[in-house]
Amino acid sequence: SGEQRLSGFLLWQSSNSELYFEEALWPDFRKVDFLRAIRAFANRNRRFGA
Numbered sequence: 260s261g262e263q264r265l266s267g268f269l270l271w272q273s274s275n276s277e278l279y280f281e282e283a284l285w286p287d288f289r290k291v292d293f294l295r296a297i298r299a300f301a302n303r304n305r306r307f308g309a
Contacts, residue, residue: 275307275308277300277305281295
């Protein structure tokens with residue numbers, strides 16, 4: 260369906276979490292995909308739940 264969701268998995272434990280959804284499936288996940296995720300996280304404006 261193209262939707263990105265957690266379906267209730269660890270709902271309370273994931274409060275204030277910042278999620279990153281990658282298009283590549285795990286068998287196709289490459290080093291460049293990992294570096295892209297790290298860069299996306301580093302460029303975020305962290306609000307720490309505020």
